[in-house]
Amino acid sequence: MLKNWQIPEGIRDYILTISLHESDILRQIREETVKLPYASMQIPAEQGQFMAFLAQLINAKKILEIGVFTGYSALWFALALPPEGRIIACDISEEWTNIAQRYWQQAGVANKIDLRVAPALQTLDALLSNSEAGTxxxxxxxxxxxxxFNYYERSLQLIRAGGLIIIDNVLWSGKVIDEEFQDTETVALRLLNEKLYKDERIDITVLAIADGLTLIRKRS
Structure with a gap:
């Protein structure tokens, strides 16, 4: 999966040299994950730092992560949160999240992260049933x-007015603009992008960072 959309490697290296502040524990989890199967699912370091920066900008204290893998992005968020901050992290893999929990413990932020190993829709529906909409x-x-799209609709109920939803992989290595690709993942992303553009409940912007990020602000 393309990780740095249309950015020459030399320019990316320079950007990282002048901007990336990745702690040792973050580097360790990233480097371990690179050696694993499905390593391409991990976000790049600059995306993790950018999302943590956004969390700090909006003074986030309660975060929901749908898709954890080995816990790299959750660790960026947890380190950015204030002491009372909390993350609910959803994934279905005990194998990958066992790695995540090991690093969360080492970083001293495991108390901030509530891992839910279950189908994410099940977890989101439980949160809604538990009166956590808009929180x-x-x-x-x-x-x-x-x-x-199902995750998005539930997320829109769970996010507060003015809150931020970040959706990853919206450019999908460019497949979303190539009609030759009609696989279920590409079609789902293509349709989602079209629906988000027309959704009057939100404000959006799409960034060509990593494999494409859509930032969504829920209107009041």
Whole structure:
């Protein structure tokens, strides 16, 4: 999966040299993950720092992450949150999230992260049933693409007015503009992008960072 959209490697290296502040524990989890199967699912360091920066900008205290993998993005968020901040992290893999929990413990932020190992739609529905609608400051969506729209609709209920939803992989290595690609993941992303553009409940902007990020602000 393309990780730095249309940015020459030399320019990316320079950007990282002058901007990236990645702690040792973050570097360790990233470097371990690179050696694993499905390593391409991990976000790049500059995306993690950018999202943590956004969390700090909006003074986020309650975050929902849909799709954890080995916990790199959740760790960026947890380190950016204030002491009372909390993350609910959703994933279906005990194998990958066991790695995540090991690093969260080492970083001293495990108390901030409530891991829910279950189908994410099940977890989101439980949160809604538990009267947590409108209580999240930031939601990061990076899971199975076929369910993106379902995740989005529930996320829109869970996020507070003025809160931020971040959706990953919206450019999908350019496949979204190539009609030759009709696989379920590409079609789902293409349809989601079209629906978000027309959704009057939100304000959006799309950034060509990593594999494409859509930033969504929920209107009041």
């Amino acid at each position: 999240f400051d930031l939601i990061f969506l990076d899971a199975d693409k076929e369910n993106y």
